[in-house]
Amino acid sequence: MLPMLTLVVLAGCDSDVNEISQAVHQQHLAAAQQFAVAAVGLNDSLSGLCRNDGTASLEAAQQAWTHTMQSWMPFQGRDKGSEAALSLSWQIQFWPDKKNTTGRKLDQLLKQGTQWSVATLAGQSVAVQGLGAAEWFLYDSPQVLQSAKGCLLAVAVAANIQHSGEALASAWQDNPWQAMTPELALGEYLGALNNQLDYSIKKLQRPMGQPGYPRPYQAESWRSGTSLENLRASVAAMEQLYLAGGHGLDSLLRDRGYGATADRLADQFAALLASWPAEPSLTAMLNSREGYRQLLNIFNGLEYIQLMLQDEVAAELGIKVGFNATDGD
Structure with a gap:
């Protein structure tokens, strides 16, 4: 596993970093x-x-679910920022669900006589509280919605997702980097981008498995067949995080004389998105040699961006690189 970005030892212009912090916060909000x-x-x-x-x-x-799922992608795997927001991650999305934990637990809940609500659902596993649970109702077992008991639980799940969305928006009202030193705030920004890259690589790597031995049930959103579409939304969100509306890492690199590095990063993001397969399902891509080859190209593109961040950007901006607890996972 590639090293993760840790502390910043950069001595730079505080006003530049403060502007970046504000831009990144506004993007998250x-x-x-x-x-x-x-x-x-x-x-x-x-x-x-x-x-x-x-x-x-x-x-x-189903379209509303897809829209909500893709709206979640900017936060998936970043693991930096508001602690209150980060605490919501598991209840918004449980992944990977390779053993159909969500389906099995929802089946168990449907056999109970509980009057399901946001309050009663809160005491259950995170596997039944979020987007994966709503996906199960809408794609895997829509017939359950024809029963009063099934609808009661499904509506509780949807209401819980709405409640989590309200909490997420509230958690991002304050800028979590405002009280940090500019150096630490920049480190958090770079760490968020690197962490999301690492997470996205895992979303691709786990279901790919070894050539000839894919693991499709480790794919995200395998029930709806939208895992590759979600991954594209993740890459698009990382591109936006990198740019931060013209006030992000791209601009900082250019201002400090590293335009060539900024160009290569921007071009790599653009090329990845422009060449993205039309097929929304990662599982479908795993069923052919050509599909697997295209997934390898995406993997190589994401890994190239991560290597640039860790080897070139880290050196050029004076960022210390270390290892974290996920290495070797």
Whole structure:
């Protein structure tokens, strides 16, 4: 496993880093608000489907779920920033679910006579509280939504996701880097990008397995067949984090005379997204030699970006590189 970025020993312009911190915070706040709005839409759509009031359909609810899932991608795996926001990660998304933990636990809950609500669901496993649970209802077992008991639990799950979305938006109201030294704030920023790269590589690497021996149930969103589409949204979110609206790492590298490095990083992000396969399912790509080759190209592209961050950007900006507890995972 590649080393992770740790502390910054850079002596730079404080005003530049403060501007970056504000831009990155505003980006997170806007994304959290977008996720909260998407979660409301999912709750409304699934609730309408259960009411059978003619205003919702399974397809519309699935689209609302896809939109909410992709709205979550900017936060997935970054592991930096608001502690209150980070504490919500597992209840928003449980992954990997290679043993169908979500499905098995939801089956068990459906056999109970509990009057499910956000409050009662909070005492259950995170595997049944978030987006994976909603995916199970909408894609794996939509027939359950034809029963009152199934709808009660499904609506509780959707309401819980909405509640988590509201909490996420609230948690990002304050800038978690504002009280930090500029050096530490920059280290957090770079660490967030590096951590998300590491997470995204794992999302690809785990289901790929070894040539000829894929592990499709380790793919994210394998029930809906949207794992590769989600991964593209993750890469797009990392590109936006790198750019930070013209006030991010790209701009800092250029300002300090490392335009060539900035160009290579920006070009690599753009090339990855431009050449992305049209197939939304990673599992489908694993079923052919050509599909596997394209996944390898994505893997190599992500690894190239991570190596640039750790070998070139770290050296050019004076960032100390170390190892963390996930090495060798």
